[in-house]
Amino acid sequence: MALELTKWxxxxxxxxxxxxxxxxxxxxxxxxxxxxxxxCSPAEGEQLIAKIKEDITNKNIEVIRLKQAVNNLYxxxxxxxxxxxxxxxxxxxxxHSFYEYEECKSYAGWDSIxxxxxxxxxxxxxxxxxxxxxxxFKENFNICFVFLLPIFAIKYFIQRAPDFFDWRxxxxxxxxxxxxxxxxxxxxxxxxxxxxxxxxxxxxxxxQIIKYQELIAEDHQVPERQYDLLINLGKxxxxxxxxKQAIASYDKALEIKxxxxxxxxxxxxxxxxxxxxxxAIASYDKALEFKxxxxxxxxxxxxxxxxxxxxxxAIASFDKALSIxxxxxxxxxxxxxxxxxxxxxxxxxxxxxxALSIxxxxxxxxxxxxxxxxxxxxxxxxxxxxxxxxxxxxxxxxxx
Numbered sequence: 196m197a198l199e200l201t202k203w204x205x206x207x208x209x210x211x212x213x214x215x216x217x218x219x220x221x222x223x224x225x226x227x228x229x230x231x232x233x234x235c236s237p238a239e240g241e242q243l244i245a246k247i248k249e250d251i252t253n254k255n256i257e258v259i260r261l262k263q264a265v266n267n268l269y270x271x272x273x274x275x276x277x278x279x280x281x282x283x284x285x286x287x288x289x290x291h292s293f294y295e296y297e298e299c300k301s302y303a304g305w306d307s308i309x310x311x312x313x314x315x316x317x318x319x320x321x322x323x324x325x326x327x328x329x330x331x332f333k334e335n336f337n338i339c340f341v342f343l344l345p346i347f348a349i350k351y352f353i354q355r356a357p358d359f360f361d362w363r364x365x366x367x368x369x370x371x372x373x374x375x376x377x378x379x380x381x382x383x384x385x386x387x388x389x390x391x392x393x394x395x396x397x398x399x400x401x402x403q404i405i406k407y408q409e410l411i412a413e414d415h416q417v418p419e420r421q422y423d424l425l426i427n428l429g430k431x432x433x434x435x436x437x438x439k440q441a442i443a444s445y446d447k448a449l450e451i452k453x454x455x456x457x458x459x460x461x462x463x464x465x466x467x468x469x470x471x472x473x474x475a476i477a478s479y480d481k482a483l484e485f486k487x488x489x490x491x492x493x494x495x496x497x498x499x500x501x502x503x504x505x506x507x508x509a510i511a512s513f514d515k516a517l518s519i520x521x522x523x524x525x526x527x528x529x530x531x532x533x534x535x536x537x538x539x540x541x542x543x544x545x546x547x548x549x550a551l552s553i554x555x556x557x558x559x560x561x562x563x564x565x566x567x568x569x570x571x572x573x574x575x576x577x578x579x580x581x582x583x584x585x586x587x588x589x590x591x592x593x594x595x
Contacts, residue, residue, distance in 0.1 A: 215243070218367045219250055222283055222339060228332070229339035230362050232349060235369040236379075237287065240343035243369070244285050254282035261288030266320040269328045272336065285341045290348040292321040294402045322356040329359045339364075347405050373415045380410050380420045387427035392434035400435050404428065422451040422458075429461055438465040456486040464495060472499040490520040494529060501533045509533040524553040528560045535567055543567045558587035 221231065235243060248256050257277070265271060268289070272278060318326075325332075332340070344352070352360040371379065383406065395403065407428040411421055429444035445462035452458065463478030479496035482489055497512030513530035516523055531546030547564035550557060565580030 214367055214369060215246070218243075218365070219247065221365045221367075222247065222251055222254070222341075225339045225364060227337045227339075229364045230332075230359075231339065231341045231365045231367065232352065232360070232363055233341060233343045233367045233369065234346055234349050235343055236345060236371060236375075237343075239369050239371070240285075240287050243343065244287075247283075251283070255280050256283045256285070257281045258285045258287065261286070261291055264292040264294070264321075265289075266292070267324050268321060269324065269331060272338075278336065278338070281338050283339045283341060285343060287343045289321065289342060290345060290351075292319055293348055293351050294398055294405070318355045319351070322351065322359070325359045326356050329362060333362075346409055371413060371415075376410070376413055376415055377420070380416070380424060383407070383410065384420070384423045384427060387430065389430045389434060392431050395434070397435070400431060403431055404435075407431065418451050422448050422455070425451070426458060426461065429465070433461070433465055433468070436468070438468045441465040442469075454485050456482040456489055456492070459485070460489065460492050460495070463492070463499070467495065467499050467502070470502075472503050475499045488519050490516040490523055490526070493519065494523065494526045497526070497529055497533070501529070501536070504536075506533045506536050510537075522553050524550040524557060524560070527553070528557065528563060531560075531563055531567070535563070535570075540567050540570050544571070556587050558584045561587060 218231070218233065221229075225231075233240070233243065244256075244258055255277075257275075259271065268286070272284070275281070342352075392400070392403075407424055410416065411424045411428070416424075425444045425448035429441040429448065432438070432441035432444060442462055442465045445458050445465065448458045449455070449462070459478050459482035463475040463482065466472075466475035466478055476496055476499045479492045479499065482492040483496070486492070493512050493516035497509040497516065500506075500512055501509035510530055510533045513526045513533065516526040517530070520526070527546050527550035531543040531550065534540075534543035534546060544564060544567045547560050547567060550560040551564065554560070561580050561584035565577045565584060568574075568577035568580055
């Protein structure tokens with residue numbers, strides 16, 4: 196029997212409405228210094244600010260929107276001309292200081308697990324400052340401070356600025372709803388592109404990694420989207436050459452969809468970049484078990500075999516890739532290199548020519564062709580090939 200809602204049931208506020216009303220009551224009742232933390236997304240934060248300004252008209256409300264990392268928040272507030280007239284001060288964007296700090300740790304040689312897994316080693320300068328100046332905040336500012344932060348930044352406060360966080364007057368949570376979660380997850384999945392990831396700055400990459408981790412961990416996340424998010428997270432980590440973490444992401448994706456060839460393929464690529472070629476081949480073999488006509492898997496499997504010195508097997512893999520996709524110029528180039536390693540220079544040259552007939556601006560194929568010609572004693576032709584490779588490489592460098 197279906198449960199029918201009565202009129203009284205329908206009038207009950209949702210959990211989000213209850214949390215909002217509790218926040219409004221706290222802001223109304225707080226006189227002077229107060230410290231509130233609100234967990235929400237940046238977009239939800241802006242909506243909350245606008246709504247509270249409408250609902251609380253008897254207090255002076257201001258907003259500090261931080262667009263980049265800061266070290267001394269006290270100083271920023273102290274320089275406000277109207278600080279003595281502010282009753283409620285919303286602060287958004289403090290997480291930028293944490294993103295920057297996370298990337299600084301990588302430059303200092305920190306392990307990727309410490310960088311991305313809330314290991315809590317070290318404290319960002321802005322939080323050191325808040326911990327040290329908490330007494331001054333209370334003594335000098337007659338303001339109720341409201342920090343609007345994503346869950347990642349809330350965890351930062353709890354673990355790395357406990358003295359400041361423990362002074363809070365309240366903590367309010369506005370977790371992302373199922374519909375918004377689906378929309379945001381779909382948007383970031385569709386926007387995910389490996390070539391785009393390669394162009395990100397280290398700070399942008401760190402920010403994206405943390406965003407993916409938060410969406411993956413959301414309570415209402417469905418397995419299908421978790422899988423797609425984990426695949427994109429792995430590609431993002433690979434773009435930053437963090438292959439160990441990429442493998443961990445692909446392994447988690449495979450726990451959800453163990454028969455998905457894409458995940459096995461990407462996992463193999465990450466393993467190969469770590470020099471773990473035997474494991475990479477095993478991953479490619481799993482991909483091919485589920486999709487035997489995956490030309491990418493055959494090609495990358497060939498590269499791993501070639502790197503192990505198993506050139507005949509590598510050539511067989513490249514041939515398989517080319518039987519599926521004859522215009523796959525990378526496979527022709529890779530095949531030529533393996534043939535060359537076996538001293539079959541005439542065949543190698545023919546492979547490079549095939550690659551260049553498909554992609555004439557492949558500078559690597561022109562270089563390899565030159566080397567094969569040089570080995571065959573055809574020096575004038577080799578010089579022309581080398582020159583062409585140099586021209587194309589310079590053009591690609593200029594174009595970025």
